[in-house]
Amino acid sequence: MNAEIICIGTELLLGHTVDTNSAYLARELAELGINLFHKSTVGDNLNRIVSLLRQAWNRSDVLILSGGLGPTQDDLTREAVAELLGEPLEFREEAWEEILSYFRKTGRSLPESNRRQAMFPASARMLSNRLGTAPGLFVECNGKYLFAFPGVPRELIGLWEEHGRPFLKRLLSETGHPVLTSKMIRMIGIGESAMEERVMDLIQNQTNPTIAPYVGKGDVLLRITARGNSEAENHRRIDEMYHRVQERLGEYIYGTDEETLEEVIGRQLTAKGWTLATAESCTGGLIGHRLTLVPGSSAYYLGGVVSYSNRLKTDLLQVPESILQEYGAVSEETARAMAEGVRLITGADVGIGVTGIAGPDGGTEMKPVGLVYYSVALSDKTVVEHRIFPYDRSGNKEAAAQAVLTLLWKMLR
């Protein structure tokens, strides 16, 4: 079964509104195991809407329309569906009653233009909308299905949950469709193409489950998707594939599904009963910000120092003046002294230190923009690494934070 999403509204083509409806519907369809091959956006123009609907009606089994059901002259979804079906629009008393009662409930007066919202193509069913004035619309015709929902996300979600999802779920089970289950594997410390090479044979010989690479934000991802008669059967298939991936890429896997690196680090620290403190120079606080995005992080994260100036490095972090003079603020020695210093002054079990040149200025031939030294200090050892990142200021800061958290994650394993 193939579905298609069509968003209707000129505001989407002006970029005033970021469309979240279609990503929501896409996720919902994927969870139901319905293929989505096309997603389109079209402005408030009857000819263009109808032409797009004809094409979609031709190639897909389920059409989901978002937007264009409001009361204004710009709202053309009802007209377009009527034209697609070759049917007249007719006034529905029951829809009008519902709109009237919604207005009464909210104590607002009802403009005459709202009568348009009670017009339906002859064969369409009305979908009640308890969260707004625009009823939805449903058409079944020759084994094809069309849903039209209002574009307001809250109302669209409401109508989808009440009408769209249950209908399609029933339809799928009646027609003997399989259940779809998936799991995302999250990796760090390896590039996308190097990761893919190690599992290329699995990707190419995939049938069920399928396995596909994704680019994450600072991590690389593999999604395993199984299709079967039950969730339990799918989980068995996924587990088996997960173990095969783990054999080849286990050292890079830090989490699954929606887990973040900072959450995983939080669990590692909690398991060891350790506390953490940070000494940030070029990242300016970003590492602390990420660590504290995790609910309950105050149990293991003590805080730390943003030592943007050299004076804060010596005064607060006790980095020896001589190190700064001999090796410079961006050096292996300074990164080490920062990590060990913040560990010492806060009494934390683990200290982090990061120093680098985020750019765009401040680079030299020996120390170019993007050069970052980062360090993790434990009670018995301190590790320092360095990298040269090629990004802009913001990208270099993000990459530096990700690099030191990756090192920390490895050392806590």
Place this chain on the structure above:
Amino acid sequence: MNAEIICIGTELLLGHTVDTNSAYLARELAELGINLFHKSTVGDNLNRIVSLLRQAWNRSDVLILSGGLGPTQDDLTREAVAELLGEPLEFREEAWEEILSYFRKTGRSLPESNRRQAMFPASARMLSNRLGTAPGLFVECNGKYLFAFPGVPRELIGLWEEHGRPFLKRLLSETGHPVLTSKMIRMIGIGESAMEERVMDLIQNQTNPTIAPYVGKGDVLLRITARGNSEAENHRRIDEMYHRVQERLGEYIYGTDEETLEEVIGRQLTAKGWTLATAESCTGGLIGHRLTLVPGSSAYYLGGVVSYSNRLKTDLLQVPESILQEYGAVSEETARAMAEGVRLITGADVGIGVTGIAGPDGGTEMKPVGLVYYSVALSDKTVVEHRIFPYDRSGNKEAAAQAVLTLLWKMLR
């Protein structure tokens, strides 16, 4: 001139990624005055991509493609464009050199599969990508234009700014299109509807320039857009409207166009010759991160302390133990002591302190989740304010950072 945007990638059809590229490009096209009638998304399937490209190439003058330029077997944009043009793919030595040098710079090894990224349709031009490995692609054919950009937002924006926008701008002016110029007015400390009410007559009576409200991220925006024969003419129109807006909303305006609040604060500090230090609790480093996103911020931002634990508040920031015991860590008194403490220990001219309950846990009846006290300390006075934010953990952190930076901006005026 009509443009069309096509996003390529199965991940977009699974809803894993919310597409922000097309809204960005839509705004950019609107600013150039280029019509956008269609926006589509298609998965990593060669036939479907080619069929969509054929249709778009037929009905639009400018095609902008996003995604599908990576090194994996799933990345099919190069193949699809070659098929659209009826041309073979050829290996481009100069593209390969560029990819090689990017990898060398980042010190990573280069998998053989990346050679795919150096393949181009015969008549396509390569667009250098300094922010990633995937070069872009440009085709000009019978008065039609096709741009293909990588799907990573940072890289897409980079290539658009360097190649796409300047090319189209030149093309428009050469073909005698009216020039479009716009200016964004950025405000804080006022809500969207309150702002709109004060300029409703200007919005309703607009012709040229037009004026339209936008929702920002932590700020509220008004965009003025003029259409004329020259930039100079447009600027005169815009300036006149800007002054009318300023008369009514001047006290809330902190900047224009792409200016950020932290940039404006940086200029305020530089003008006074003052330095700044931060003491962050619930924001965890986010304020330092934002301040250090500004190039050159090391000239006025000294750094500070992330005092997530109480011990760091007393040990590093010298917040009296008695204040924490009597009033608690989330209190007016603690926020004040943090701002004054960090000012003292760093020797900065200005100190910031923030303490609050980001949630989702940790709230009480007296001190609910979302309660934040924030303070700015100058040499002659310290101001403390508090707010109760209704967001999730991440949203409350962001709102708290924005609130204290707003207070700082006001106090530096």
